[in-house]
Amino acid sequence: MPDTILVVVEQREGKLNRVSWETITAGQAIAAATGWPLEAAVVGSGVNSIASEVAGKKVAKVYDIESPKFEPYTPDAFAAGLRQFLESRQPKLVLMPHTYQVRDFVPKLATAMGRTVISDCVGFKHEGGKLVFTRQMFQGKLAADVSFSSDAPWFVTFQNGAFRGDKAEAGAAAAVETVNVEIADGVIRNKPQEVFKEAKQAVDLTQAEIIVAVGRGIKEQKNIEIAKNLADALGGDLAASRPICDSGWLPMDRQIGSSGQTVAPKLYLALGISGAIQHIVGMKGSRAIIAVNKDSEAPIFEIADYAVVGNLFDIVPPLIEEVKKAKAGS
Amino acid sequence: MHGETLLKILVCMKQVPQKDAPLKLNESGTWIREDVSYEVNEPDAYALEEALRQREKHKGEVVVITSGPARAQQVLREALAKGADRAIHLEDDKFLGLDAFNTAKAFAAAIKDEQFDLIFTGLQSDDYGYAQTGVILAELLGWPHATIIMQIEKTDSGIRVKRELEAGYFQFVDMPTPAVLTIQSGINKLRYATLIGIKQAKNKPLRKVPLGEVQAALGDNLQKIEKLYVPQKTKKTEHIEGPPGEIAKKLVDKLRNELRVL
Numbered sequence: 001m002p003d004t005i006l007v008v009v010e011q012r013e014g015k016l017n018r019v020s021w022e023t024i025t026a027g028q029a030i031a032a033a034t035g036w037p038l039e040a041a042v043v044g045s046g047v048n049s050i051a052s053e054v055a056g057k058k059v060a061k062v063y064d065i066e067s068p069k070f071e072p073y074t075p076d077a078f079a080a081g082l083r084q085f086l087e088s089r090q091p092k093l094v095l096m097p098h099t100y101q102v103r104d105f106v107p108k109l110a111t112a113m114g115r116t117v118i119s120d121c122v123g124f125k126h127e128g129g130k131l132v133f134t135r136q137m138f139q140g141k142l143a144a145d146v147s148f149s150s151d152a153p154w155f156v157t158f159q160n161g162a163f164r165g166d167k168a169e170a171g172a173a174a175a176v177e178t179v180n181v182e183i184a185d186g187v188i189r190n191k192p193q194e195v196f197k198e199a200k201q202a203v204d205l206t207q208a209e210i211i212v213a214v215g216r217g218i219k220e221q222k223n224i225e226i227a228k229n230l231a232d233a234l235g236g237d238l239a240a241s242r243p244i245c246d247s248g249w250l251p252m253d254r255q256i257g258s259s260g261q262t263v264a265p266k267l268y269l270a271l272g273i274s275g276a277i278q279h280i281v282g283m284k285g286s287r288a289i290i291a292v293n294k295d296s297e298a299p300i301f302e303i304a305d306y307a308v309v310g311n312l313f314d315i316v317p318p319l320i321e322e323v324k325k326a327k328a329g330s
Numbered sequence: 331m332h333g334e335t336l337l338k339i340l341v342c343m344k345q346v347p348q349k350d351a352p353l354k355l356n357e358s359g360t361w362i363r364e365d366v367s368y369e370v371n372e373p374d375a376y377a378l379e380e381a382l383r384q385r386e387k388h389k390g391e392v393v394v395i396t397s398g399p400a401r402a403q404q405v406l407r408e409a410l411a412k413g414a415d416r417a418i419h420l421e422d423d424k425f426l427g428l429d430a431f432n433t434a435k436a437f438a439a440a441i442k443d444e445q446f447d448l449i450f451t452g453l454q455s456d457d458y459g460y461a462q463t464g465v466i467l468a469e470l471l472g473w474p475h476a477t478i479i480m481q482i483e484k485t486d487s488g489i490r491v492k493r494e495l496e497a498g499y500f501q502f503v504d505m506p507t508p509a510v511l512t513i514q515s516g517i518n519k520l521r522y523a524t525l526i527g528i529k530q531a532k533n534k535p536l537r538k539v540p541l542g543e544v545q546a547a548l549g550d551n552l553q554k555i556e557k558l559y560v561p562q563k564t565k566k567t568e569h570i571e572g573p574p575g576e577i578a579k580k581l582v583d584k585l586r587n588e589l590r591v592l
Binding site: 075076079099100101103104105107108111112115116117118119120132135136137138139140141142143144145146147148149150189190191192193194195196197198209210216234242243245246248258259260266267274276277287288290295297298301302303304305306307308309310314315317318319321322323325326327 | 347458465470477506551578586
């Protein structure tokens with residue numbers, strides 16, 4: 001059997017998670033580099049239409065892996081069902097998006113098979129016949145090239161935004177094969193309840209043109225006022241990284257990042273934000289990023305257009321005055 | 331578990347470089363140099379806090395475990411000072427080089443004679459960021475698990491947990507125990523160690539587990555860091571320098587003439 005690449009797309013409650021297209025793009029790029037054929041799979045109950053949607057992309061084949069026990073999602077069912085499928089097809093490389101759902105079941109699946117997952121990757125390299133996967137370490141301060149030293153299947157998850165979903169190549173409708181898997185009674189131990197949204201999100205930052213965001217560097221709750229004044233002067237919205245909202249200094253609906261909102265304003269002004277991966281994924285699409293941080297090695301500077309290495313408490317007050325002056329003059 | 335039963339909770343903790351510590355690569359470019367300041371992995375601090383709160387509610391025992399060289403004992407000492415009852419330290423430099431699969435195997439081997447109701451881990455570490463060790467440990471033990479947990483309630487048949495999903499969604503999950511839970515940061519408010527706590531910690535039991543005691547359970551690493559490096563910048567960054575007043579003027583010039591947002 002030739003080495004194949006399998007992309008497992010993500011569906012939740014019968015809807016394709018759009019981040020899956022990014023994983024298809026990644027799979028197509030690895031297929032082009034290695035010459036290995038690319039296949040895709042969807043896991044669920046009654047998800048044939050999703051399989052057909054994926055079959056419109058340039059893939060050799062799409063598997064619709066079905067069991068009534070896949071709905072609602074549980075890690076027990078997904079790991080057991082996928083394991084059956086993978087042991088019968090034996091792909092070389094299994095790719096998935098690094099979503100909360102995948103994080104929940106893929107380490108279990110790999111462990112059950114005596115395999116490993118290189119998780120949260122941002123790229124790959126194929127050099128001298130060897131595949132390595134690039135991932136961020138130490139909250140993005142360093143990067144690592146990581147290789148597999150185990151047998152296949154090799155599991156890899158890709159960070160949200162690492163590949164462009166809109167670059168997934170279309171193809172001539174690939175064949176869809178339905179594979180029914182058996183999940184024995186007693187395998188599923190968790191009983192999930194309905195998915196719900198907490199309080200209605202009061203603040204929609206996704207439409208904001210200017211965002212002033214604060215991180216740990218703000219030090220104390222009372223200092224939030226300084227950032228608020230800057231946001232007001234600029235006519236922008238105030239936002240924060242997760243630790244600020246965890247501390248209750250700003251409400252959760254002001255949070256930017258993987259567990260908060262994803263934004264792409266004209267200007268993102270990051271004050272005292274180090275730039276942990278979970279924050280970066282929520283704002284790296286901003287048109288311009290200004291970062292103020294006293295740590296010159298803060299990862300936020302990697303993606304900043306303008307970098308100010310310094311104490312935000314020294315820099316923000318004169319900045320507010322200058323912005324006010326400029327506005328008054330215009 | 332029932333209202334009267336005691337809860338025995340294990341918290342897996344990790345020592346990681348301090349958030350703003352400058353990192354230097356070692357000579358082979360495969361890891362960082364040891365001479366940095368360390369602190370407890372922040373998500374693990376929330377896991378510990380949650381365990382302490384559960385014990386305060388239900389009575390029982392909180393045990394903390396870590397692996398790594400002698401310096402890693404500091405996170406256990408801090409946890410004991412905050413109120414953990416005892417600690418387990420898998421002490422050897424070699425534990426640093428283990429992948430998540432082998433770290434979980436080492437933990438499983440070290441606790442084989444214990445009977446925990448719950449094992450907590452932080453949802454991921456600030457150094458590797460794999461977000462896997464807890465789930466792997468659950469699978470090795472044959473226990474159910476749930477990840478990214480924001481709330482834990484005891485029920486007659488086990489526990490009810492609140493999972494954080496993406497984009498502001500949540501879900502309650504009922505599950506039996508024993509179970510492994512990975513805890514989301516922000517689930518609670520962290521406490522500080524008290525002076526009395528720090529004093530008492532000195533007399534609390536800390537079991538050291540040498541590598542030899544768990545080595546039989548370990549295998550080869552399944553993945554390997556080939557190279558660690560400073561990431562290549564993909565963006566051109568312009569540094570704005572000078573005294574604060576001058577920086578403010580330069581930034582406003584950028585905002586007005588280059589970004590056109592003023």
